[in-house]
Amino acid sequence: MSGWPGSALEGLPFGRTNTVAKFEDLMFGTTRLEELAEQARAETRKNFGKTMRLFAPLYLSNECVNTCKYCGFSKDNPIRRVTLRPEEVEKEARHLAQTGFRSVLLVSGEHPREVPAGYIAECVKRSVSLFPSVAIEVAPLETSEYREIVEAGAEGLVLYQESYDRAAYAEMHVSGPKRNFDERLGGPERGYAAGFRRIGLGVLVGLADWRRELVALAAHVSHLMKVCWRAQITVALPRLRPAAGGFQPRVAMSDRDFARALCAFRIAFPQAGIVLSTREPEKLRNGLMELGVTMMSAGSETEPGGYTGVGKERLHRTVRGREVALESSEWERAEATEQFEISDERSAEQLSAALRQRGLDPVWKDWDRALTA
């Protein structure tokens, strides 16, 4: 660990602010976890109250032009693929709205031809009448493309750097536009310039030494809080889950370290949102509800058409950029392949009940499109 922790920021365009130093002290210092948890809970209550915001992901497409070692959607994986048509997206959206959600995250693989910015904007337009809050999690785009999507009604942008370690990033992203580290790193600021109000950052835990990744993420958050001072920043630390391709995480992060990281983020950045997805198991999610988390998903499907089965008849494989029909025997279990397996399978209603049981009020609507319309 020579040079640690300063070296975590090597090659990154942000510095080690006081807040980053505070984060390091909380994360790697000697304060007991129980004590951090107490502080984290108190800070969360003060800033967000006894509430939890709920959202659901909606996958538009699992087509992708990138080869990434860890991702189920990776270009060369022989998975069942489809891009939903806007009317199919609307059907999925309607289903989610009926389930109770008022905040949706539109997710897609990267495919400039199948999933261009105009298509994403169209999907946003189809969603805004059903959801007061619409966010996107797609490949990094240019400012003008982001602007088109903001004008369509989206207010949130989620763009995880995946890894802040340039060497690990280069190794994991074997081919495709995603290899461009700096293009991705600049995405949140381009999104802010285009008018996004909520910006989600994160690292994919398991690609490189998570200690360095956390420090870099803290520095990125701290940097964005200065340059994008009007935006609400949220952070997430998704830990790699089993997915097509069978990638094994390089570095495991224990549940205790994971909990400590959430607490340290909460205390160092009291007003940042913290997102916890269904990648984590039920028991852990129940425990973490009170320790800094402010946004949770529930009942998630991580494949296009996962909620209503739309798009089934167009499922195919993609081999060297060409669509290949599925074998007839495959049609029996024909649904698109998911990005990763979820772990907490509770429905929105079940999660709400668990929240209430712990004295937390589930909040479905915390945004109104009239604000930005």
Added chain:
Amino acid sequence: MSSKVQETESWKIGDRKFQSRLLVGTGKFPSVSAMQSALESSGTEIVTVALRRVDLSGHKDPQADMLEEIDRDKYLVLANTSGAMNAEEAVRLARLAVAAGLPKWVKLEIHPDPRYLLPDPIETLKATEILAKEGFTILPYINADPVLAKRLEEAGAATVMPLGAPIGSNRGIETRAQIEIIIEQACVPVIVDAGLGAPSHAAEALEMGADAVLINTAIAVAEDPAAMATAFRMGVEAGRRAFEAGLSPARREASATSPLTGFLDE
């Protein structure tokens, strides 16, 4: 000695008279029932509701039914514009709230910075000018800036609501010196808003001569919100009674001796 305790003086916002000097916010509560019982115990007559948590489409969305849970015959619902980053957004929200059936009263909150939620004075003044012309009763949330308070008053604000400390911070009246000036100069009611974490902070504001206080976080996240609401009610009342009874002005130092002028009495 009579055991009957006289009521404190009533006060007015615009033409409307109120007895309670405690306004209560409705965010951050662990459940709807906890909120309802806290409102009840607080004795409040004015409650604020964040419009971004309300259905403004007129469809009575069951997933955003905060308004349905508040007895609107009993409480004046004061819509707040939190989430708005500029005058244009705040004005649009205020108009939509009226269209959705809320009274033409608005707590103007424009904080472009989502971290400290500090109000933007320029946009707040702009929005006040626009909404005043449209006949709104406007209660603007401001930093404790005496000149801004006067400018807002001139623009048609019905009150001013200077902050004691940042929202949710529970730090008490850190802006005391500025608030004293605001109170001294104001021709409209002064409501200290934000940062008050304990009933003693509320009492302090009323002792200083503030007309009322607004409390949300300190009640909502208490172990027992209803009991905390009662405590704030009492704090507010104690502070107001002390003010009405005529507190002797506090001095920084004891003044028993007069080392420079004592010879005059010799």
